[in-house]
Ligand SMILES: Nc1ncnc2c1ncn2[C@@H]1O[C@H](COP(=O)(O)OP(=O)(O)OP(=O)(O)O)[C@@H](O)[C@H]1O
């Protein structure tokens with residue numbers, strides 16, 4: 001694996017016509033921690049992640065991975081493992097074939113496919129066509145794909161969608177372990193109660209702006225993350 005990487009976002013801004021999707025957002029994400037990128041629907045989380053991954057051109061600002069823009073990274077697919085929407089699989093392909101093709105594409109050995117299948121607990125479904133996967137199985141295959149290149153950075157968008165409580169407990173262990181291995185883990189979620197179980201640090205988005213950045217224990221000291229969020233947004237009303 002590449003050495004630990006730090007993410008740095010500075011002054012990111014993006015409008016879609018009349019919609020100010022992201023306005024002057026800046027933060028850093030450190031290795032060895034699970035960082036939650038939290039906020040309600042439409043608050044600008046996915047747009048920020050897409051700018052970080054070079055999928056959307058910002059109107060202003062920069063998103064840097066160890067000091068470089070995504071497009072400038074020498075080995076992007078093996079530096080940043082990304083899992084955005086969990087529905088971009090060819091429905092007629094088995095999970096294993098999907099992983100093998102992606103591994104070949106990014107220059108990871110075939111043996112890594114078996115590793116990520118066990119890592120994400122989808123061994124049993126590996127030979128089934130992804131068109132028949134449940135939502136939870138898709139999430140796991142998405143995570144397996146993100147982990148193929150042994151990336152020092154993981155960027156996950158709503159990875160708890162479709163997971164049952166057991167799946168969320170599993171994801172929690174998975175993310176903790178990834179962070180303990182020195183990875184930088186950024187997880188976007190609109191479900192604060194679930195996110196509170198997963199993360200060490202919290203970035204709070206609201207209407208395209210970053211409202212707070214703090215360790216979870218500090219932000220939600222003596223209260224729940226939901227109440228802390230209501231206090232933050234209530235102060236704006
Ligand atoms: N391609 C696009 N064209 C037009 N508007 C867009 C586009 N992408 C995002 N938006 C708008 O930008 C705003 C932020 O959307 P974004 O998807 O970043 O939010 P989010 O925080 O990820 O929400 P969710 O929790 O629902 O995933 C929304 O108002 C959305 O409608």
Ligand SMILES: [Mg+2]
Pocket residue numbers: 045046047157
């Ligand atoms: Mg989103």
